[in-house]
Amino acid sequence: MSLQDFLSTLDGLEEEASSAFQNASDTDSLEVARVRYLGQKSGALRDVQKRMGSIDKADRKAAGMRLNQFKSNVQGTFETAKERLSGVDSAGADPTFDPSLPGLRPTVGHIHPVTQTITHLMEIMGRMGFEAAEGPEVEDPWHNFVALNIPEDHPARDPLDNFYLATAKSGSGDRTLEGSQLLRSQTSTVQIRVMENKQPPVRVISLGRVYRPDAPDATHFPMFHQMEGLLVDKHVTMANLKTVLRVFATNYLGDDVEIRFRPSFFPFTEPSVEVDFYWNGAWIEFGGAGMVDPAVFEAVGYDPEVYSGFAFGLGVERLCMRRHGITDIRDLYSGDLRFLQQF
Numbered sequence: 037m038s039l040q041d042f043l044s045t046l047d048g049l050e051e052e053a054s055s056a057f058q059n060a061s062d063t064d065s066l067e068v069a070r071v072r073y074l075g076q077k078s079g080a081l082r083d084v085q086k087r088m089g090s091i092d093k094a095d096r097k098a099a100g101m102r103l104n105q106f107k108s109n110v111q112g113t114f115e116t117a118k119e120r121l122s123g124v125d126s127a128g129a130d131p132t133f134d135p136s137l138p139g140l141r142p143t144v145g146h147i148h149p150v151t152q153t154i155t156h157l158m159e160i161m162g163r164m165g166f167e168a169a170e171g172p173e174v175e176d177p178w179h180n181f182v183a184l185n186i187p188e189d190h191p192a193r194d195p196l197d198n199f200y201l202a203t204a205k206s207g208s209g210d211r212t213l214e215g216s217q218l219l220r221s222q223t224s225t226v227q228i229r230v231m232e233n234k235q236p237p238v239r240v241i242s243l244g245r246v247y248r249p250d251a252p253d254a255t256h257f258p259m260f261h262q263m264e265g266l267l268v269d270k271h272v273t274m275a276n277l278k279t280v281l282r283v284f285a286t287n288y289l290g291d292d293v294e295i296r297f298r299p300s301f302f303p304f305t306e307p308s309v310e311v312d313f314y315w316n317g318a319w320i321e322f323g324g325a326g327m328v329d330p331a332v333f334e335a336v337g338y339d340p341e342v343y344s345g346f347a348f349g350l351g352v353e354r355l356c357m358r359r360h361g362i363t364d365i366r367d368l369y370s371g372d373l374r375f376l377q378q379f
């Protein structure tokens with residue numbers, strides 16, 4: 037056999053074997069093709085190898101080289117087909133994986149509307165020079181009541197109106213641990229913590245969770261957030277309080293917001309007011325405010341003859357609801373994605 041014939045036989049065979057392997061639709065037909073082309077006993081490769089003997093000695097080297105190349109090419113095509121049909125492709129995916137299908141878009145979460153509100157409120161108050169302050173959610177009676185001028189026998193300390201912790205009792209005489217600890221019922225606790233640690237002037241806001249055993253309804257939830265504001269300096273007046281709250285309200289809700297103060301009572305402010313905003317044809321209470329009571333200044337060691345100040349505490353959920361037209365506070369904590377994804 038001439039070298040030329042040998043080479044062209046191999047070319048044809050390589051093409052034939054490769055396409056047989058590539059077109060095999062399952063492992064059985066691939067095995068049939070393997071036996072036909074690469075089989076040791078009767079395969080086409082074996083026949084070709086036998087013919088090597090009839091080639092001129094001088095051409096045998098070239099024929100041998102081509103034969104080796106043929107073997108490795110055809111073996112390679114076979115291995116690829118085998119991997120494909122066993123479902124293990126080069127990406128290691130299972131046979132049900134179709135890399136040509138369009139991918140699934142990852143779901144991007146939303147920042148909770150209350151968290152968005154907190155960020156917004158901090159930004160507005162920050163522009164008015166208020167710094168953020170924090171306090172613990174598990175409080176002692178000193179910070180939640182006593183220093184805020186709420187004495188032992190005050191109804192606000194009733195166990196039915198507070199979440200007292202069953203485990204925390206102390207007879208140590210340490211005023212911060214008198215009686216039971218509780219989940220704070222108002223962020224006014226932070227006023228005390230700030231004033232205990234800093235001399236005037238003070239200008240802080242504190243945004244955080246508070247807890248009350250209130251029955252849930254459209255405007256009440258047992259866990260909610262408050263924004264506490266405190267400003268202490270010389271010559272602070274009620275006019276400053278009104279201005280700050282008005283500027284805040286117009287920034288947060290828009291120029292057309294209507295705001296109203298109603299006379300009220302809080303043990304830690306004198307005089308005290310209830311702050312209402314007009315919403316959906318009605319006045320809704322958004323918080324309380326007033327001039328810091330001298331008894332509070334005395335509890336933290338400020339001289340009430342020198343300093344005066346105002347404080348306010350607004351319900352964050354109600355602010356959030358007012359801005360977004362949410363009519364039921366329970367929607368905010370339902371965990372319903374259809375609701376949350378709107379924000």
Ligand code: FA5
Pocket residue numbers: 221222223224248250255256257258259260262302305308321322323324325326347348349350351352353354365
């Ligand atoms: C207070 O908590 C006072 N600490 C506010 C204050 C601070 C007055 C500083 C003076 C000086 P009040 O209990 O009214 O006040 O609550 C304030 C606001 O929290 C309410 O107006 C309301 O917007 C919101 N709030 C009260 N209870 C709930 C509740 N269960 N669910 C949702 N929001 C509530």
